[in-house]
Amino acid sequence: MSDPLTELDQLCTRIREAETPTDRATAYGQALAAIPRVQSQLRQGRQAEILLMRESGLTDAEIGELLGLHWARVSAIRRGVTSSGSEKRRRKPAEPEPGG
Numbered sequence: 001m002s003d004p005l006t007e008l009d010q011l012c013t014r015i016r017e018a019e020t021p022t023d024r025a026t027a028y029g030q031a032l033a034a035i036p037r038v039q040s041q042l043r044q045g046r047q048a049e050i051l052l053m054r055e056s057g058l059t060d061a062e063i064g065e066l067l068g069l070h071w072a073r074v075s076a077i078r079r080g081v082t083s084s085g086s087e088k089r090r091r092k093p094a095e096p097e098p099g100g
Helices: 004-016 021-055 060-067 071-079
Strands: none
Touching: 004 021, 021 060, 021 071, 060 071
16 A cells, blocks of 8 residues: 555645646645545544454454554544544445446
C-alpha cells in the first residue's frame, strides 16, 4: 500500500504546478471541498476494519496494541463515537442500484 501522506503531498505539488493562479485556486478549493467527504469515508473504513478485527476474536485492548491506540479509543471508534465525543449513527451499506 502506498503512503497516503505521500499521495496528498503529490496532489499539492500537482496543484502548485498548475498553469495559472486561477487554476491553482480552483484546484485548491476543489480539494478542500472534498475533505469532509473523504474524512467521513476514512472514519467509516476504519470503523469497519475494527469491527472485522473484533469479529475475528480480538479484544479492544489487542486491537489498540496493533494500531497504537488506547483500548478506550478503539471502543469509541467501534461504536461510532468521534473524537469530539458525538456519536454518529452507523450507516447502512448502500443498496445496489437495479440493473447495476
